[in-house]
Amino acid sequence: MYYPDELVEEVRLKNDIVDVISGYVRLQKKGSSHFGLCPFHNEKSPSFSVSGSKQMYYCFGCGAGGNVFTFIMEYENFTFPEAIKLLADRVKVDLPEIEYSEEVKKKEGKRNKLLEVNKEAAKYFYYQLRSQKGSIGYRYLADRQLSDETMKKFGLGFANVSSNDLVQYLRSKGYRDELIQEAGLASFDEKYGIHDKFWNRVIFPIQDINHRVVGFGGRVMGDAKPKYLNSPETMIFDKSRNLYGLNFARTSRQSNIILCEGYMDVIAMHQAGFTQAVASLGTAFTAGQANLLRRYTEEVLLAYDSDGAGVNAGLRAISILKEVDLSGKVLNLEPYKDPDEFIQNLGTEAFRQRMDEAENSFFFELRIMEKEYNLKDPESKTKFHREIAKKLCGFPEEVERENYIEAVADKYNVGFDNLRKLVTTYAAQTGLVSPIVRPKSGIAEKKNTPEENMKKSQRLLITWIAEEPEVFPKIVKYISPEDFTEELYRKVADRLFEGLEQGKLNPAHIISLFTDEEDQREVAALFNTKLEELETKQEREKAFHDIVYTVKKNSYEYYSGRLGADISTLKQVIAGKKALEELSKTHISLD
Structure with a gap:
């Protein structure tokens, strides 16, 4: 379009x-x-x-x-x-209506079709929950103390006991069997043919951060297995890049995000006012999901089940959160199993208090590890202290490591100096605490070629002009778009100079003129070249003059090497030589 x-x-x-x-x-x-x-x-x-x-x-x-x-x-x-x-x-801007021909309809993106069929399925499940056939599902949710408003907010639904109701409905809406299967809404086998993926289940639509339905989770009514069934991964549903409830949690404006294990925990917590709750999607918490959380918070509160499986899941999650540099704390939900049960029995204020008292993830790990040792036995106690020392080696930053050594020594009545020596010994033996040496840029340094140096000076000049457009009138008599020897750079400079001559600076619009994604990235880089931070005005003026002079000098040499019968190139060389002579004697003020 x-x-x-x-x-x-x-x-x-x-x-x-x-x-x-x-x-x-x-x-x-x-x-x-x-x-x-x-x-x-x-x-x-x-x-x-x-x-x-x-x-x-x-x-x-x-x-x-x-x-x-x-x-x-x-x-x-x-x-x-x-x-x-x-x-x-x-922003509520009306776009022209798109009139699809039959040919265009056939070429529509599969992604849009999958979103469309999922949306239709979600509407069907939503209706079924509120019909006579869905009464068992509605009673289950009502018994879990969910209000109609909450059920509506999360779009909860029901899949009928019959195993092909949804397929028949979607067929009636014109969706082909292949698409229904590709969306993960139906399965096929030789005995039954194509049949619904979800049946006799309460349905939890899974939405992306823009509230579009990308998959489903279903909780069976009765004792059938599996208890929870989830959509398979599709073109639009990647479990590692989605978290249940994140479409609401990301705008909760809270200082943390609460990570739960299941759909019902998230829904119950949102209903209780804890709108920053999310859950992984029927799988163990992943690094991809941790990276997703990192976009919205620095602190994650783990509200996993208090049973053995929940503790193990919590330990895995803590390790993953550390990998992406997220702070993790653990909620104590005892004597109840999960957040939903806790809130139903003790209420929201008690849960809020548990949040305030959330345990530091490192001390949670130590507390769980402590159960494996008999601290009344000197030998066992010594082994425990050794394991603590090994874990303390996991803090590469010296200040943080020292703070934890002090806190652990105080908590477990270990001499600070003794524990510190033990940590130092293990660090020396294993090399666990070794300085990380990187170039200041974070990227391996390499010696630039003359061509790269030429391009870099042109990038620096474009960025400087974009950052401080008031310098443009001072250099326009010396520099023109033709001085940018890279074709892409020249196109950008041409638009930039044209806009500045009209009193307009619009880098974002210039990017829109390029359709290729790689070109857009390179244009963005042109406006974001790292400029040296110089303290004095004299240093800045000298640096700017050097950049302008270098761009002009490189341009002069570039066109001089291409001299031939082309009269325009000859004019460019002559003008370049004259500008260089003037520049060498000119002071460019940055006032």
Whole structure:
């Protein structure tokens, strides 16, 4: 679908990039930009920059960058028409109605079809729960003390006892058997043919962060196995990139996120006012899900079942949270098994108190480990202290390690110096506490070629002009778009200079002129080259002059090497030589 440039620009201008990306990534303002952890690669230190003035984002770690359309396309795996529709809906801009021909309908993206059939299935399940056939499911949810409002909020439904009701319904809506199966809503076998995946179950629609149904979970009515059944992974449903309830939790504006084990725990907690609760989707907690949480919080409270399986799951989750540099604490739900049961019996205030008293994850690990030792026996107690020392080696930062040694020594009545020596001994033996040496950039340094140095000076100049557009009038007599020898750079400079001559600076619009994703990333990088932080005005003026002079000098040498019968190249060389002579004698003020 083609949209007029004016309409595209209207949608872009009405969607402030900081507001949009804040819905996906937790950002903090630093200077004129906002920074957060990049959603496109795994990192522990924020290198993902979002500029409100430029209306663009750029990651200094992985190079991802672009405008608000680029972000939605890359994050959501959307096409451009899908991205503009989402953003237009967000700011209530009406797009032209799309009139599909039969040919276009056949070519519609499979992704959209899967979302569509899932939405229709969710509507069907929702209706069934509220019909006579769904009374058993409704009674089950009501007995679990869920209100009608909560059932509606989460779109809860019911799959009938009959094993092909949904298939028949979706067929009546025009959906083909192949699509129904591909969405994970039906199975096929030789004996029964195609039949419903879910039947005689309360249904929990699984939504992505934009509230679109991407899969389902079902809890059986009765004692049949499995107790819980989940949709298989599809083109639109990746369990490692989804968490149940995150579509609500990400906008809860709480300082933490509560991680539960099951659907009912999440729903019960949201009903009780703890709208930051989420759960993994029928599988063990994964690193992918931890990275997802890291976009929205720094602290995760584990509210797993208090039985043995829940404790083991909690220990695994703590390890995964540490890997992505998230702080984890553990809620004590005893004497009850899970959050739902706890809240039903003791209420919300008691649960809030348990949240305030949540146990440090390291001490939770030690408390569980302690059960394996007899602390009344000196030999067993010594073994326990050795294991503590080994775990303390897991803190690579010296200050943090020292703080934990002090806290552990106090808690377990161990001499601080003795425990510290034990930790040092194990660290020396295993090499567990060794300094991590990286180049300051975080990326391996390499010697640049003359061509790369030429490109770098051009990138620096474009970034500097975009950061401080008031310098443009001072250099326009020396520098033109033709001085940028890379074709892409020249196109960007041409648009940049044209806009500045009209009093407009619009990097995000310039990105929109490029349709290739790699080109968009490179253009974003052009506006986000790392400039040296110089303290004095004299240092900054010298650095800027050097960059301008280098760009002009490289341009002069570039065109000189291509001299021939082309009169325009000859003019470029002559003009370049004259500009260089002037530049060598000119002081460019940055006042």
